[in-house]
Amino acid sequence: MQRPPTLPALACAAALILTACGGEDNDTERPTTPVGVTAQAGSATSVHVMWEQATDNKAVTGYEVFQKGAKVKTLPGTTHMVDIDRLSPATAYTFTVRARDAAGNLSGPSPAVPVTTPVATPEDHTAPSRPQKLHVRADGSRAATLSWGRAVDNTGVTSYDIYQEDSRIHSVRGTETTAHVTGLRPGTVYTFTVRARDAAENSSPDSNAVDLTTASAPGKGPSTAPTDLKVTVRKGNVDLTWTPPKTGEPVKEYQLFLNGKLATTIVWGAEPPAGTAAYTFTVTDKPGTRYSAKLRARLPDGKWGDFSAQRTMVIG
Incomplete structure (x- = not known):
């Protein structure tokens, strides 16, 4: 009489079946080594490290930044720059970057990039002039x-x-x-x-x-973004003017975003004005409050078009 298989034997058999069927994903391929790594002093106690995106057979999920072989930062795969703080003034450092994928495979280290922080300037409260x-x-x-x-x-x-x-x-x-x-x-x-x-x-x-x-991708039509957005700040009000996108039909609806968040929807109930469009909204924030504004239009097919350029305003 044949004895039934033991639990370890069943587990081994299941593992063999999964492997044979491709159910187990053994990703052993390492991401490419990050290139274009730069390191520059942002201040007497900080260094800004940047690099170009690495590639992987599946996806790069993270980056690790090392200073003389010691890991100082771990970052998501969408990030390609970081500030390293709490450094010493007038000191030489070297940095390298490695890419990581979801399976934990690490790329080789990038070439070491040297940088020296400048001498500290205590009690300096004077900002540089505007570029x-x-x-x-x-x-x-x-x-x-x-x-x-x-x-x-x-x-x-x-x-x-x-x-x-x-x-x-x-x-x-x-x-x-x-x-x-x-x-x-x-x-x-x-x-x-x-x-x-x-x-x-x-x-x-x-x-x-x-x-x-930027130029449109091959096969894609022209940009659908409103153009020539201008912002005028008056006491208690902000005036916006812009040129509607060319969609073949009048644009009757826009979304206004302030500081990256949807603030309101602008709708013309009747025929929108020809040429330049305008909108005024009230502000009650204290003087010195900073806002950024951008718009996008609802297209004739019901979808939202491209965003306009962004404008920054400071409440007076």
Whole structure:
């Protein structure tokens, strides 16, 4: 009489069946090593580390940043830059970056990048001047090059920070006045500003804002974003004007976003005005409150179109 299989035998048989059928995913392929790693001092006690996106046979889920072999930061796979704080002034450091996938496979370490923090400037409360004459040039549909006039500071500019819709996306050394921004999407409106920073972490006011609309992807029509958005702040009110997108039909509905969140829907019950559109809303915030505003239109097919460029306002 044949004896029934034991539990360990059943478990082994199940494992063999899963493996044979492809039910068990043994991902042993490592992500590619991050390239384009840069490290620059943002202040006397911080360093800004950036790198280009690594690739994997499935997906990169995270990055690890090391300082002389010791892990100092763990970041999600969508992040390609980080500030390393609490460093010592006038000190040399080296940083490397490794990519990680969902199976825990780590890439090889990137080449070590050296950086030296500047000498501390105690009691420095003077911010650099505003960077001047910011310009942007599209490099295809997924990248752009920015250039600006040099800022001045009482102790020296250590870095320039590039912002896209109030979020810092890039930094370059204080000796540079150009930056190459990648990872953009085709057919999208972007608004860029630049701030100068010194060794004491004082940041300048924003440069002038510049807009860039990247070229549309092959087969996709023109941008559906409202254009020429202008913001005028008056006592207790904010006036918006813009040019509606060309959709083939009058646009009767828009969504207004303030600080990235939907604030209201603007609807014309009858025929919308020809040419420039306008909208006024009331504000009760205290003077000095900062807002960003952008719009998108409801298209004839009922979908929401592309966002306009973003405008920043300060309540007076």
